Each structure stands twice: as C-alpha cells, then as structure tokens.
Amino acid sequence: MYIMEDETLQAAPEINVCHGSTSSPAGGDACTTNESGVGGGSSAPGGQQAAGRCFEQDGEEECAMHYSVKSRAPDGGWGWMVALGTFIFSTLVHSVPYCFGILFSGFLLENGASSTTTAWIYNLFLVLWHFSLLLANPLCQEFGMRTVGFTCVSVSSLSIILSGFAPSVYFLYFSFSLLGGLTVGMSVSIAFSVLPPYFDKNTGKANTLLVAGGPMAQVIFAPLLRYLLDLYGLQGAALIHGAIILNGLVAVSLFHPVRWHLKPWSHEAPQTQHGTLQTLMPRDKASSPAPSVTPRSTQASGASQPAPRNRSVQRLRGSLSGSLSSMASGGSEVSAGLAFLADEGEESTPGDKARGKNVLCRTLLRVGERIRTDVGVLRQCRCVILAVTITLTQTTFLNFIMMLPFVAKAAHHSLEDAARCIALLGVTNLVTRLVVSPLSDCSMFSIRLSVMLGYLLRASGIAVAVLSSELWQLMAAGVVFGLGLGFSLSMFNLAIVHYMGLDNLRPTIGIVGLAGAVGFPTLGPLIGLIRDLTSSYSVSLCVLVALDLLSVALWFLMPAAQARDARRALHVRTSREATCL
Template identity: 40%
Template sequence: MMLYLSLDSFFGILFSGYLLEKGTSSATTAWVFNIRIFVGDLVTPLIRPLVQEFGWRRIGYIGVFMSSFSVILSAFSPSAEFLFFSYSLLSGLGMGLVIGMSFIILPLYFDRRRGLANTFLMAGICLGQILIPPFIRYLLDNYSYKGGALIYGAMLMNGFVAVSLFHPVEWHMKPRRKTDQPPESLASLIPQKGRSDGPQEPMNLLDVVPQHEGTKEEPDWLAVADQVKVKRTRRDTSHRLSECSQESVISNILSGNIVSDTNCAPPDNKEGYKGNRCLGVIKTLWIILVRVAHRTKSDVGILRLSRVFVISLADTLIFSSYHNFIMMVPFVMESEGHSLQDSAWCISLMGICNLATRLIVSPLSDWKRFDKRLCIMFGCVVIGSTILVFSFVTDLVWMTVALAASGHGLGAAVTFYTLVMIQYLGIENLAAMFGVSSLMQGCGFLIIGPAIGR
C-alpha cells in the first residue's frame, strides 16, 4: 500500500514537469488522472470472481506486473496523450487489482483485533504519502523525469514479494490436540479443500468421517484411511475419464499439469487431438469469462440495498473530491510562485498528519462504544473547510496549515473505509460491497475530476 496507493498523491510531482513542458492543459491532465482511477475502480468488482477462478496470488502477480510496466512505459512517453494508455489504462488495471485485493484480503485473516490490523494497513498508506514525494523529487532532480520514472517502476516490482505472502491461513494455524490428529503414516491421506493460495479453512480426516457426539474414543484411523483411499480412487478415476473435458484442460494448464496426448487421444490421431485441445481451451476460457460475468452481475446487485447506496455515495464524494484536490496542489502552488519542492514537502506533511490521526482513531474501532459515524462526519467537515481555505490563500505558511489540517480530516474520514462495510453488511458481503463502492467512485471521478480541470 505504501508503494502503490501513494502514486495518486504524488501524480502531480512526478508528471507536472513533463506535462508543463508539453504544454498540456489542465483539462487533459485531469482526464489522465481521473481515467486512471476510473479504470482501477472499474476492475475492482471483478476481483472476487477472478480470485475464485484463479486464486489470490495469480491475480496479484498480474496486477503487480501491469503496474510496474505502466510506470516504466510512461518514462518513454512521446506525448501527453500517450499517458492515457501507459498510465491511465495499464496502471489503472494493475493498481486496481493490487489495491483492491489488499483491502479485501486483510479482514479475512482476523476475527478480532480487526481494527488494530487496519491500523497497520492505513499506516502503510500514510507512510507512502510521507516518504515517496520527497524521494520522487530527489529522483527528478538527479535523474530527470525518465530516470525517476524508471527507478520508481522498478521499485513497484517489490509488490511480487508482498503478493507472494498471501498465504493460506492453514499454513500458520496451530495443530489440534494429539488425540484429534491421525498418525504420521496417514498424514498424506488428509484431503485439502479449496485453493492453495488464499485464506481458507483447513480440512482434515475428522471432517471426512462423522464423529459420535459425547464420546471421547479415538477414531479408528485404519478404517478412516480405507474410506479415504476409496474416495480418492474414485476421484482419480473420475478425473482421468474427464481429463479431456473443456474445464479440465484449462485447470490442468493453470495448475502446471500438462495433460499427456496419450491420455485423451488415440496414438494415430494426435494432430486431430491437438486441434480439439486448442478448441477446448478456447471454449473453456469463454466458460470462465461467462462465469466471471455472472458473478460480477450478482455482486453488483447488492447496490439495490439503500444502505449500500448511501455508503457508496459518501465514499464517492469524499475520494473523488480529495484525490483531485491533491492532484492539483503542485500546479496551484507553482502558479503562485512556489517551487515543486515546497509542494512535495507540503504533501508529505499531509501524510504525517494523516498518519497521526489514523494511528489514534483506528485502534478505537475495536471499542464498542466508539462511534465511527461521528468520526467520519467530523473528518468530512474538516476536509471541506480546509479545501475552501486553501483556495483563497497564497502565502506558503497558510497553504501548509490548510494542507496539514486536511490530512487530519482525511485520516478521520476514511480510516474506517472497510470496517464500516463489515459493520453494516457483514464480512461475507465485503468483497461485493467494496466492488460496488469502487465502481461508483470511478463514475464520480469521471464526473467531478474533469469539472475541476475546467
């Protein structure tokens, strides 16, 4: 989150010199920035269906690669219009996947102390806003726009390491009591359910064989093993018989299992089998695409709930207004005669104030008497007031004070972004609610952002 979400905060610092050199209008700059966020929000509702098909880490790796490649490609941009492809489209797709996954996956690992875990997530966002802008300014001063973009694009590749740590929960769970565990010789017979690259619940032999309530006798593990062997034999036989089906082709390819030609085709008709196999892959991809579309449509249907609409609308107004305000800060300060370095330090100060507020209020969410709604309302009032003040002042000191106060307001307003969704809709609806909220935010950026640019 420190590396990826902070990009929106220093967009003006990284691209302002290049865009001003090209004579780009404020409207075009606003479109480049807002289309990037729109694309990222547009892809967010697809995260849960895609994860169900391919797993957390596969989707995360794709997002990291696209994000890094987009910034590197932007370093060689021949014109401002090229940024619509290299930055707005590619970065929007990649960062939409990575950032959305990070928000959705974290609460799945916690039943309690969810607020404390959220504190560290929000701290990462603020640290990016504090540390990255001065660092980007240093890169621009010493390596020019192209060198700075290349170095930052390479830094984003560290996301591969972060995504690889999306481990299944069962890898880190404490073992059960010895009386509940099978002998070591039978450990290989324990079946696993679900995918192996995301948070999920474990499954052992006690889940396969029903236990009699009220008894403390240890199960007959040899009998259990026999039953499991029978089930496994039937499953393997069924798998071999259906190995040439459309869905099994793509599943074997994705899991790294290359299906042998001799398993599915006569020895004298291998060329025809290869053609059928390619056709099967295409049909299977189409089936997956249709399935993802149906699941996405089902998730978006949650917008019919009035509570979902109100929360999504509030998030849209907060994020679209505030992000566009931060994006325009370097341009406004430069027009008033202040340097780009002043803008970088002011945005960093916003991050410091944002971090301080989040570290205070986020752990309080675990306290039942703490009212999240009042905190969010207070933060919105502070944000609106400080943006209004910033519009009328020209002195560097007062600009800095206004930006620092807006950082405090942002921390109070958006710290409970996902926690409010869980509180009112349950964690089982978090992914759908987060996707719908992001989709509305994307539409808000397309409406509010260009209006600000005019």
C-alpha cells in the same frame, strides 16, 4: 459448496445437514432428523462420528466443505504477516498514482502536452482504477487471489517502465492510464479485502498497517523519485521505480487464504461477541437470515481420496481436525465469512474449468455472472450510502489537493508555501490514521461517529482555506483537513465490514469503485466548470464543503437504512420459509 441465504444471491432450497444425503422441500426427507429438525449426522455423537469418517476418507479440506465446523479467526499468528504484506503492498502500488506528476511532468512539458491532455491521462487512470475494483472479486474467485495479485504487481511494474520509455505523450494513455489504472485498482481491492477475515479483536491494530500504506507512499516516493530523476533521468528513474514495485510479489506471497489458518473452537473456549466467524458479521445484521449448507455426497468408505493439494493444508490437518468436537448443530451455525473460505481459483467447480477451445468464453461468462451477482448488493440501502458518500468525499479530497496551490497563488503565496501546506496535510493524515485505527478495537468506539467527524473536519478545513488570507491560516486548513482524512479514510474497510459483513466486503468495494468511475468524470469537470464560470476558487471550494456536508447528512440516515434492510431481509426469509412449507 456453500449456499448463502443472502438477498443478493439466488434463493436456494432449505437443505438439512446430514452425512451423504440431502432433503428437499418438494419431497420427503432423505435422512432422519432429530427433535431439533437437524439431520441425524449433525447430532452431537453421531455427527462427530460421521465427521471423523469424513476426515479419514476425504481429508480435512474436503471434509470442511461437507460439514459446518465452528471455527474462529486466527486473530494473530500469520495474520500479522498478512498485515505486514498489506502495508508493503499498499505502499508500493499507491506510489504509481501519487508520483505521476513528479515522474512525468518534465516529459509532458518537453513534448508540449497541453493541460487538457495531461488531465485526461491522469483522470482516465483514476476512472479505470475505480472501475477495476468491480473486476477484482470475480477474477479472484476465478483464478485465485494470489494469482491475480502476482499479475497486478508485474503489470504495474511494466506500466511504469513502459511509460518511462514512452515514444510519445499519447503512448501514456496505454502504458500508464490503461495498464496502470486496471492493475493498481485491483491491487488496492486485494489489499483491503485480504486482511479483515484474519482478525477479530485486533482488527483496528492490524488495519493500522494497511491504512498507513498510502500516506507512506507519499512520504517515501516523492523525494526518492525526485532524487532518481536528477541522478539518472526519466528512463533510469522509471526502471528503478518499476524494480521497486516488483517487491510487491513478496508481499502477495504472504496472502494465504484464511481457511489455511482457522482455529477450532473447543467446548471450554468462551465464545465472545466476535467468537466465531459467524459473529464477524456486524451487529446490525444479527437478525439477517442464517446461511445454509449443501453437503456433497461422500464416496464409499473404501474409495481412496487424493491428498490435499497444498502443503499448508496438509500441515493444518491436525489443528483443524480438533474443530470436529465443535460441530455445528444446524445451518444457523455456518460461518458468515464462508465466502472467504472458498474463494480461491482451485475451489471452482471442476466441470467449469474444463479445457477446450471455448474455455475463454466460459471464463468470461463466469466472470460476467459474478459481476452481476456483486452488483446485486446495491439493493441494500447501506451499500448505496457507503458508495455515494465515499465517491463524494474522494472527489472533494482530490480536488482540494489539486486546487490548493492555485488558492495559495491567488492569496499571493509561493508554490513552496503551498507545498508546505500539502506536506503538513499528509503528515497529519498519517499520524491520525496511526492513532485512530487502533482505537477502533475499543468497545466504546463508534465507526459511524468517526466517519462523520472526519467529514465535518474536512468540510471545516476547506472552509478555513476559503476564508484564509495569511499563510498560517492556509497551513491550519491543511492540518484540519488532514485530521478529517485520518478519521474518515482509516475507517474505509472497517466501515464496510461493520455495516455490510465479511461476505459483502469485496462486492461493496466493487460497487464503491463503480460509483467512483461514474462520479469522478462527472463531478470533477463540474467543479472546474464552476470555477471557470465564477472566476473564483472560493465558490468551487464552497461546493466541496457542501459535498462533505451532504455526506455527513447521508451518514445520519445509516441507522434508518439498517432498519430498512433488516425488514427486507426478514421479509425475504419469511417468504422463502413459506415457499418451502
């Protein structure tokens, strides 16, 4: 298995790559090293011969785990099917939170539910949604990404159907808040983490399909569910909505592990800035410690090995075998995205998967340990800035959407006028995402400036709403805020990959979710309390402006955070090398 020398993981002894043996800092080398300090099995002719024997005996799947093979992201091909799957998947799962009011408002009013009860049902959903982001990565590592995805889609559909047949208002705490919150959150994490490893040069174009899913859910499902309610009532609409969500099973089936589709590097192929999987790390982490590889001892040459478990892996044997000519010359060539190459459930240690009466306890312990490891990414200042700013801006986004009808009413406008403002906001958000995300593939594009511009536009839009008295001014506020949403939210996962690297994508998404699970129930009621104390929506909106401006200030500090994390990583690496010597 791969041992990554990241500061978020346990320190591992330096191990030379050689065929069937290892070296230990405590004792003598178990294999002969060449002049470059690399094990004999890694030299150009000898390494290829040893790797060739590995392919003949073990098969490409096992051999890929023994050797560091320079491979590159598919950057197309099946990756476009994955991008299409993320669009369908994201559109369907986002229909659950965005259509809560349309689908269940009549039921809640008929049963005399108070505004507090309604708010608690929805906010508990949001808290569990964000908390489940922390659970997604450990569960995907334990059971496999597609297994978790299939389960989430099925339970999300069941959540809507059960909510449609709810015997009382309080049943929605279980059917919608608990079941829906946990599964929708993990679904969002899977959608945002499955796509980046597939692309290099066309990351922004592929990301366009992913980020368009949320706004499309608003555009499609809001009028559709309203029509179904008028035609079939709540139970019929819930049944149809749940059946539509089940189409997400088809989308999840497209989420192949990226290791099935890796392309080998030939000696003639030019290695660009994003050539190998190693360079999928952001540029600011180029000086971070290189990962090491622990080779597993190969069996005797006469021992028979089982065929690869998956037909897709068998079909890829020929294409991946060509990558042996580009065998890495040392641990520094190991891909920085290797966490995505062995994160499926079938790659877990066989001994840990042994059946028995304590299998549930062992599984829970492994998941808990992985959660603890993921939380360790908080030691990096970049992760703290990402988590805090995303939580602050998500709070301003949701509260502005919630308060906009009340602001319109206070300015003597109708609810239809407020609905038009929100519709303009959504359309502007969608169009901006479709334009900005492909631009991120340009060399001159700056993710940091895009995010900061988005936060500034959002703050400007809220400020316009504070000062507006005419309807056109309120509509202009919605347009400006929608522009800000498009510039900032379209860069969500791209910013995480750029600043944290592929290996930290899922853990960072989990930390963002954890921050949201803490921040939403704290900041949301605080803004409501300010409104009650001041009896003014303008003051509450000014607080939202201040939160967005605070996020801009924190992003000004991102280069300093990068420098601090680089110094800390260098210090950790130097300490480990001194210990090994």
